[in-house]
Amino acid sequence: MVDMIDRLEPQSITMVQSLPEWESILGEIEMAEFFGLNLTATGPDPLCHEIQRISLALPNAPSSSTVYTVDIADRPELKESIIGDLAGLLENGRIKKTLHDSKFVLSFIRARAGRKLNFCSIFDVMLASQICWSGYYYLTPSGNPKNPWTKRLVDHSLASLAERHLGIILDEEGCPAQGAAALLPLHDILADLLAKNDLQRVADLEFRAAIALVEMEISGIGLDSSGARDLIDQEEDEIIDQIWRMQDEAERKGFVTVSFDGKRLCCYLNPDRQEDVMAFLAKRGYRPANTKAEVLKSLAAAGCSFAEALMRYRHLSYNLLFLNKWLEKVHPLDGRVHPQYFQIPSSTGRISSRHPNAQQIPRRGDDAPAIRRLFRPAAGKRYVKADLSNIELRIMARISGDEAMQEAFIKGIDLHRLTASRISGTPFEEVTDSQRQAAKAMNFLLIYGGSAKSLQWRILSDYGEFICLDETEERLERFFCSYPGVREWQKMQLSQMSYTMQHHFHNCVRGFFSLPLTATRTILGRRRIWPRFGAGITASKFQMYNTPCQGTGADLIKLVMAEVYEKLSDEEARIIGSIHDEIILEVPEDRAEEYAARLKEIMERIGSEMLYPVPVKAEAKVMRNLAE
DNA sequence: AACAATGGCGCG
């Protein structure tokens, strides 16, 4: 520990003032072959904000560091050459770099460099920390008697890491030099932690994939703004219509709300207020448990026109919020929308997206195409969209080792049809479309650990068909008899739930230590852990079934993204989206078919390697907009 | 006034 503390206190912080000075530091870095990089900017947006200050930390034998700081804001004449040199260092595979939140740092350098950069040999302490603590949380008292404990996820900011592992409090904001100095010992600790938990392959993957996320954020997505505004106008007209219908009905039935705060569109009934909705439905003689779409649907079927109007209202209101959110985010510099991506916020390893969320562009529903049509590539470009087909089922076949399922995929047999045939006893060729559809629902249900009860519910809500519990139990039984490997695997996962394994942690007080807890792993080795509070098990069986599938899917798509960035993308052909099992590129129209074929090849090759012996199939197509 | 929890719904 003493060593580390020494290394934290940089022997010297040198402010770099001139180009010759900078060049001699470059020479030093080349010799050291390892450095920490930290920077601050005038804001979060690489397209319009500027890099302010760059700090480089060099290990200084044996256990201390030297930090150099360049204040670019003060010395604009140095800016161009320094950023160029930094890009060179980041692309130099011989020199190892340690960063915190590499997406932030790299996106600024990428945006300033104005060319595709082949970053390599990067270690991101934030990603490393997220990988090591994936899914972990603490319970803190909430004061709410109904729910006295609230979950608090582990914080992975640089300040938290420095405090947790090194026991130092970084200054508020300000001084990136201190942060840069902390990066070197943090690297050593987290690299050890990754090794102890056998998470190095996952970490290497995440470090490679980061640059693909940078690329997606900088590329952004083209949106037809005027088309969006037209659609908003249309839907606003209709939503007013629907509100009027509901109000009219409320008025006719003599329904008056108790309170009116002046903000509401009408004084009779606020459709956004479930209290009002429930009260009104109660007055009409309905007693729904809640006001979900499913319930409203059945009320509408029973002749309640209010329920129908409310559903339409909610749908339109969602669309309007969606469209307005996207319009609000159109960037003034390039007219495109730049959603942010987060690499490992989720405990399974999936990527998430925010501001706006690019992973929830409408797809289902009659008016989804009208919205998707608004997403368009630049002039002379086309979209290439490719998705991994039935990926979660293929993953299930691989991790469960179920022979029937694996054989079906190897022979290219339609698994939904096969399931339908096994369940109903009808010969494979004679399975009807509706039988196949029902079996499809069942296949997906199984991934989540669905029960006879939930199967019954699903069939009722999807097909309006009531099946008694005995029958769904029978179907479930036949399902598992067809795929005995899956049943065995689920049993094993269930036993893992209460099985205690040691996971390694580190903090500045205890150094390295391990705790007994519940964990799952993906094929690549990504681990999700659940804390144990006393003897309590916090994982659910559903999570034990689902996490390895979802997590392996995340591993796979990230591997594809890294490969696509490195081997396929360039200034003209860019990756612009990644939606769990789908990749979207924007490419020159005259080469679109070629890119589609290459993307498909990458996805199938990498997928089939990862899931061997289960083959992976991908479907790629060229599109003029997201609807086609 | 600012923050947290909740219900409801979009995507996979």
Place this chain on the structure above:
DNA sequence: ACCGCGCCATTGTT
């Protein structure tokens, strides 16, 4: 008693 996420409006709490 179905997994993971983000977003919004409402409502309750500090």
